[in-house]
Amino acid sequence: MPELSQLKIAEAREALRKGEVTSVELTEACLAEINAAGALNAFVHDTPDLALEQARAADARPDCGALNGIPLGIKDLFCTKGVASQAASKILDGFKPEYESTVSRNLLEAGAVMLGKLNMDEFAMGSSNETSVYGDAVNPWTVGDRRLTPGGSSGGSAAAVAADLCLGATGTDTGGSIRQPAAFTGITGIKPTYGRCSRWGIVAFASSLDQAGPMTKDVRDAAILLQAMCGHDPKDSTSADRPVPDFEAMLTGDIRGKTIGIPREYHMEGMPDEIAALWAEGRAMLEDAGARLVDISLPHTQYALPTYYVIAPAEASSNLARYDGVRFGHRAALDEGDGIAEMYEKTRAEGFGPEVKRRVMVGTYVLSAGFYDAYYNRARKVRALIKRDFEAVFAEGVDAILTPTTPSAAFGLGEMAEADPVAMYLNDVFTVTVNLAGLPGISVPAGLNAQGLPLGLQLIGRPWEEGDLLNTAYALEQAAGFVAKPARWW
Amino acid sequence: MSIDTQTARKVAHLARIRVAEDELPALAGEFNAILGFIEQLQEVDVDGVEPMTSVTPQRLTRRADVVTDGDQQDKVLANAPDAREGFFAVPKVVE
Numbered sequence: 001m002p003e004l005s006q007l008k009i010a011e012a013r014e015a016l017r018k019g020e021v022t023s024v025e026l027t028e029a030c031l032a033e034i035n036a037a038g039a040l041n042a043f044v045h046d047t048p049d050l051a052l053e054q055a056r057a058a059d060a061r062p063d064c065g066a067l068n069g070i071p072l073g074i075k076d077l078f079c080t081k082g083v084a085s086q087a088a089s090k091i092l093d094g095f096k097p098e099y100e101s102t103v104s105r106n107l108l109e110a111g112a113v114m115l116g117k118l119n120m121d122e123f124a125m126g127s128s129n130e131t132s133v134y135g136d137a138v139n140p141w142t143v144g145d146r147r148l149t150p151g152g153s154s155g156g157s158a159a160a161v162a163a164d165l166c167l168g169a170t171g172t173d174t175g176g177s178i179r180q181p182a183a184f185t186g187i188t189g190i191k192p193t194y195g196r197c198s199r200w201g202i203v204a205f206a207s208s209l210d211q212a213g214p215m216t217k218d219v220r221d222a223a224i225l226l227q228a229m230c231g232h233d234p235k236d237s238t239s240a241d242r243p244v245p246d247f248e249a250m251l252t253g254d255i256r257g258k259t260i261g262i263p264r265e266y267h268m269e270g271m272p273d274e275i276a277a278l279w280a281e282g283r284a285m286l287e288d289a290g291a292r293l294v295d296i297s298l299p300h301t302q303y304a305l306p307t308y309y310v311i312a313p314a315e316a317s318s319n320l321a322r323y324d325g326v327r328f329g330h331r332a333a334l335d336e337g338d339g340i341a342e343m344y345e346k347t348r349a350e351g352f353g354p355e356v357k358r359r360v361m362v363g364t365y366v367l368s369a370g371f372y373d374a375y376y377n378r379a380r381k382v383r384a385l386i387k388r389d390f391e392a393v394f395a396e397g398v399d400a401i402l403t404p405t406t407p408s409a410a411f412g413l414g415e416m417a418e419a420d421p422v423a424m425y426l427n428d429v430f431t432v433t434v435n436l437a438g439l440p441g442i443s444v445p446a447g448l449n450a451q452g453l454p455l456g457l458q459l460i461g462r463p464w465e466e467g468d469l470l471n472t473a474y475a476l477e478q479a480a481g482f483v484a485k486p487a488r489w490w
Numbered sequence: 491m492s493i494d495t496q497t498a499r500k501v502a503h504l505a506r507i508r509v510a511e512d513e514l515p516a517l518a519g520e521f522n523a524i525l526g527f528i529e530q531l532q533e534v535d536v537d538g539v540e541p542m543t544s545v546t547p548q549r550l551t552r553r554a555d556v557v558t559d560g561d562q563q564d565k566v567l568a569n570a571p572d573a574r575e576g577f578f579a580v581p582k583v584v585e
Contacts, residue, residue, distance in 0.1 A: 098565040194545050208545060237550045306528040317505060324506075326578050331571035340583050345508035357507050361517070362524055364505040365493075375528065380541030382534050387542065421520060422527045438545030463546070 004029035006164045009070055009221040016062070016069050023069025026167070027055040027113050030071045033165045034115060039490040042150075042160040044076060044134040045084045045117035054113040061111075067228050068111030073160045073169040076117040077124055078104045078212075079201040083114075087203040088132040089122045091351025092329040101201025102233045103170060103212045110228040115166050119156025122353045123320065124177055124205045127427035128416065129155025131355045139185055139410050140486035143451045148410040151181030151427075157215045158185040162486060168216040168225050172202060174209045175308055176405075176431025179443035182215055183405035183456025186445040186484060188222045188477070189215040190470070193463045194438035195240035196226075198233030206315035207238075209308075209435040219444065219474045223247035226466065242464065250467035255475045256290030260459075261398040265301035266430060268407065274449045275404045282402055282446055282457040285479035286472075296398060298389040303382050304433040305425060310366050310379035311436075316356075317363030323351060358421065387437040394462050400472045403430050405443040405456035430458060440466045442473045445482040454484065493521040 004026050007015070015021040031051065034043050051071065058069035079085045079097035086092035100108070108114070119137040121129050128149040129137040137155040139148040140163040150159040154171030158181035161169050171178040173191035182189030190213045197212040204210060214225035227247050233239040262283060267276075287293050325331035325347030332346035352360065366375035393401070407429055416424050434441035440463070443456040457476065461469030493501075498518040502509040509517060567573040572580070 095569050098562075098568055195548075234551070234553070238544070238546070238548075240546065240548070241551070300534070303531060303534055306531050309524060310528050310531070321506075325571060326580055327566075328569035329571070334581060338581060340581050341506070343581050344506040345503075348506055349508035352507065357505075357509075358517075358520055358524075361498075361501050361505045361507065362521065365497075365501045365521065365525075366528075368501070368504060375531075377541050378531050378534075378536060379528075380543070381536035381539040382531055384539050384542040385534065385536070387545065420523050422523055425527075436545075 003164070005033045005166070007167060008217045009067070009167050009224050012070055012167055023055040023058040023113060024052065026069065027051050027071045027115070030115055030166050037163055037165055037490050040138045040140060040159045040163055041135055042119055042137050042156040042163065042165060043073065043116045044119045044156065047083055047114060047116045050083070051113050051115050058111050058113060065109065065111030066224065067107060069113060070111070070167055071113040071115050072107060073115050073118045073157060073166040074104055075154055075157050075170050075172060076120050077172050077203045078170060079203065080104055080114065080117065084117065085203070087123050088120045088134055089351065089353070089356065090133045090330055091323045091348070095328050097201070099201060102198035102235060103202065103229045106231065107228055112228070118160055118169060121153035121155065122356050123203065123316070124153035124172055124174055125316070125355050125359055126152040127176070127180060127424050128152045128413070130413065131353050133353065136413050138413065140490065141185060141410060141453055142486070142489060143453065147413050149184065149413050151184035151410065153177040154181050154215060158182055158187060161185070161187045161215050161217060163490065168214060168221055170212060170229065171215045172210060172212045173435065174205050174312060175435055176428040178213045178215060179405050179431050179441055179456070179458055180427055182443040183445070183454065184410035186454030186482065187215055187217060188219055188442065188444055188473070189213060190222050190226060190442040190466065191434065191440065192226060192230060192466050193440045195238050196230045196466065198236040198239045200233055200235040204319040206312040207319060208315060209312060219470055219477045220248060220251060222442070223251060223470045245467045247467045247470050250471050251474045252471060253475050253478055255286065255472050258291045258399045258472060259397050260286050260291045260293050260472070261296035261393055261401045262293060263296050263298045263301065263401060263403060265298050266403045268429065272408060274455065275407060278447050278455050278457065279402070279404050282476065285476060286402065289475045289479055294398065296393045296401070298393065298433070300382065300385045300389050301433060304386055304436055305429055307379045307382045307386065307436060308428070308432045309425060310375050311383060313359040313363030314367050314376050315363070317360045317367060320356070320360050323348060383436050386433055390437045390439060399462065400469055401460040403458045403460065405430060405458040409449045409451070409453040409455055434460055439463055440469050442469055444473050444476050444480065446476065446480040447482065448484055493518045493525065
């Protein structure tokens with residue numbers, strides 16, 4: 001058996017069932033790895049005592065849940081009862097929820113063990129984990145001494161899974177925040193259909209786009225973890241009341257006769273050769289597996305990012321209005337004579353970081369009188385057209401769509417510091433359409449670039465057909481045969 | 491559309507975020523970069539298109555209009571920066 005923290009969820013499940021290992025042993029192995037991996041800054045609130053208590057409880061009730069005894073990391077965006085949950089923001093400093101998010105509760109009820117909370121971009125706004133109040137999470141993959149971003153916003157989750165600090169992790173994805181970090185760290189991440197996972201108890205960023213999903217070491221683990229995370233929840237009015245199929249049982253690897261679309265608009269000008277080459281290889285792999293590859297058109301693709309950068313800040317400005325220094329988190333020290341307006345303004349100036357402030361203010365602007373129609377309503381109309389593009393190709397019989405996940409491999413920490421905010425936004429160019437259309441999307445590690453860094457391919461599925469999508473991803477995973485691991489330096 | 495310092499000041503106030511006077515020009519510059527980027531939406535033909543309200547065509551579910559929760563004042567106040575006598579405390583609002 002390999003080192004215990006290196007196990008996949010399916011392997012650990014098997015070993016636990018056979019009595020070859022206990023949850024306490026698995027949990028202790030992960031906690032030791034977490035302790036030794038401070039340089040990655042992936043875990044930001046460790047809960048070793050709670051984890052061991054949960055592990056002991058799991059060992060005492062063998063095989064009672066799908067994830068019984070499996071140690072996981074939870075993104076800091078999820079509210080976890082009695083455990084710091086601050087969305088990597090100073091404004092939620094000291095916040096310990098009195099309740100458990102539905103997704104993390106589902107995991108605990110399935111028997112999972114929570115190792116701690118994972119680093120992320122502040123309020124999930126970022127593509128490099130550099131906007132976190134905890135400091136940068138660091139990619140376990142490196143090029144020489146150059147330290148790289150694990151991507152964002154779920155950068156801590158990605159780094160932790162890639163470095164084998166845990167068996168799997170939760171992420172959330174508003175514009176690519178599961179898939180882009182998964183691609184940058186050589187792991188698998190799926191954002192399910194909007195409505196599959198309850199948003200209740202997840203700190204809200206852009207409510208019409210946010211979805212939780214698993215980040216795992218392979219596609220089978222993604223199926224197992226997604227199964228446990230999702231399901232109908234009356235506490236989220238957008239949660240889908242529809243049956244959840246057995247995703248793992250759908251992993252046959254047989255994709256003969258499936259139709260996979262290649263969208264011509266994703267051939268972006270200036271696409272690096274290594275990304276174009278990987279995409280072509282992915283196409284060949286799926287063809288060899290018996291799928292029919294067709295060229296398709298999604299004509300409004302180029303408008304997806306600008307649409308996103310109206311809608312997401314608009315929703316964020318509304319959602320983040322609750323951080324007012326009254327009910328939870330940080331309140332600024334006030335001067336003599338300061339009233340309630342000064343309290344709001346000083347609290348939010350101190351509590352929010354620069355990127356969050358920027359987005360809240362952009363959102364405020366596009367929603368303000370005189371600009372609401374020109375920006376916000378127009379963006380919502382273009383969003384309808386983007387969704388229609390996908391509906392048209394699915395109606396023509398396309399089962400899934402293959403694209404690169406990101407326009408590049410992981411970049412260096414600090415390298416984008418001087419760039420225009422828009423340059424960072426371009427990271428989401430291939431992923432953001434999926435959130436706007438509410439579709440499921442998965443990133444699968446598919447190769448290494450010339451510098452030895454992982455690259456991911458994205459598959460986009462029909463709404464509610466995560467099972468079929470996971471199976472296509474499984475076939476791609478088998479064909480790509482990606483097994484590389486980062487060399488340990490931390 | 492170009493945002494000047496005056497507009498940046500107004501937006502910061504609307505968002506209830508204090509921005510120092512000497513930081514307003516840089517903020518206005520960042521707004522302009524972002525708004526310049528989203529300006530391309532103006533070229534899309536959206537005639538007759540309904541603005542999307544929900545990505546999945548579903549009616550929000552209804553439930554009976556009854557009390558389902560409550561009676562947990564201590565939990566509600568547990569994370570407040572300043573709670574007194576069972577209330578959230580804030581600076582004086584009414585003179």
